[in-house]
Amino acid sequence: MDLNKYIRDVQNFPKQGVLFKDITPLLLSPEATEEALSQLCQQAEGLGVNKVAAVESRGFFFGSLIANKLGVGYVPVRKKGKLPYTTISMEYALEYGTDTIEIHADAIQKGDKVLIHDDVLATGGTAEAVVKLVEKAGGEVVLVSFLMKLNFLHGEDKLKGKNVKSLLEY
């Protein structure tokens, strides 16, 4: 199955000049979703993953699916102020200004082997922050998993030394 056929190009979103890769046609197809999920879980084989951390909001689409299929705990990574309980946080730079992501303080234990998932690897700023956040909590990042990566943005430069995998590349 060619998963590329389920990714829709949308011109000028979220702003003029950007070509957005829309994964909602993939979500609308149960067969394509199952195939993508199967491939995402294959990438985790033999790594001893015991937690999946997924990034708000589009990372949530496959995050809980991966955790459920691997039979491990699920950790939502959210924007500042969205998680109700005690959190640990990580600030990171945007094009203009900064943003902050958080996880619950009890979500990751020392020695946990963590699979980080998001839908797209673009500039890598968010992914780098999630890696640092998981490591701050005592977890070991054994895989950084994406549905797709946009190679022309060189996001992997920010994830040097990490095990980075993606189903699709552009």
Place this chain on the structure above:
Amino acid sequence: MDLNKYIRDVQNFPKQGVLFKDITPLLLSPEATEEALSQLCQQAEGLGVNKVAAVESRGFFFGSLIANKLGVGYVPVRKKGKLPYTTISMEYALEYGTDTIEIHADAIQKGDKVLIHDDVLATGGTAEAVVKLVEKAGGEVVLVSFLMKLNFLHGEDKLKGKNVKSLLEY
């Protein structure tokens, strides 16, 4: 299994005086997640569901799991401006002001039997808007599914005539 044990009470979130029901301990337990998912899917038995629409962001935790387990298409319902392609939208009243939710225009076809899922039924304002949005798109709402409902907020009054189910009640 008593799923209640996996719901954490957090005082004064998101604002003073509110007791927040935190589902992240449930997400952290693969066994509790599987049990909740199994119960959520049992509620859909015999209804002919062919699409699951889940509400940003906490509805996404179980939304894709339910769609995957039922083997049907998944439709994310998002806040205004988050979906890249042509959308249809529904405005609804908040305590102060209004909010707007959207789905992609091609997500739901006339005659689709739709399961709507969110984590919590509170005042019912969002759920009512999602029902109207799905029906505007031509879908039939066969089940409105929640992990929990807060009975003292009487959200079901806004969903009269609909098939509303919840795993937990407070």
